[in-house]
Ligand SMILES: NC(=O)C1=CN([C@@H]2O[C@H](COP(=O)(O)OP(=O)(O)OC[C@H]3O[C@@H](n4cnc5c(N)ncnc54)[C@H](O)[C@@H]3O)[C@@H](O)[C@H]2O)C=CC1
């Protein structure tokens with residue numbers, strides 16, 4: 001496949017290596033220095049764009065790809081308040097958009113485990129739940145996109161929770177603590193606590209390899225499809 005990398009930072013560079021190893025061409029690299037000069041015409045002949053930038057740039061990048069008719073795979077977090085605008089444009093332009101707050105296979109298994117545990121906990125009201133996410137100090141958004149997806153998994157399964165907060169939680173809220181430390185690629189913990197014990201589940205990324213590998217296989221999956229796609233489609237979860 002001919003791939004455009006939009007965002008050539010920590011993720012873009014890790015994705016480049018994996019994509020080249022899997023026999024793909026990196027035909028275009030867009031980063032902050034050339035972003036303003038790129039038009040839909042520059043995306044001609046590209047099979048798929050992989051977008052990992054930042055919350056302020058992501059939506060404009062998606063729009064450019066939809067305009068050019070190029071499928072987009074994106075993992076950028078922190079832009080979801082604009083999601084309706086993005087989904088409207090996908091419909092209008094018959095676009096392709098594969099989004100995941102976390103492309104790692106392990107985290108997507110963890111999402112399912114979290115939902116199963118949430119469902120079980122409906123019968124055990126003595127347990128309250130909270131979350132901790134830990135990331136490197138360059139991360140711009142808090143809480144992480146992954147923590148928000150985990151919280152949403154609980155709203156779907158655990159009847160007594162319906163929103164999240166970074167502040168002090170009321171009974172219907174899940175408290176998320178967002179810690180920024182060193183070079184941590186990403187740790188997510190869901191903790192249930194009663195008067196007598198704790199049940200803790202944690203996913204800890206050892207590097208960015210898992211995120212990047214997932215994004216490349218998502219691109220291989222998405223490039224010849226239409227509409228909104230997710231890890232559930234890719235992994236048959
Ligand atoms: N879904 C997932 O599995 C993962 C998501 N992420 C998310 O991906 C995003 C990027 O993460 P990193 O690569 O660690 O960040 P980074 O800061 O290392 O890289 C972002 C790159 O985007 C560039 N950029 C900024 N504005 C741009 C624009 N308008 N057009 C093109 N490039 C532009 C920056 O110059 C930088 O090189 C973040 O939102 C992060 O939360 C990160 C890891 C995994």
Ligand SMILES: O=C(O)C1=N[C@H](C(=O)O)C[C@H](O)C1
Nearest residue numbers: 077101102139144145146186
């Ligand atoms: O910014 C990061 O690094 C990461 N961001 C994603 C998130 O916000 O959940 C995924 C991963 O945890 C790494």
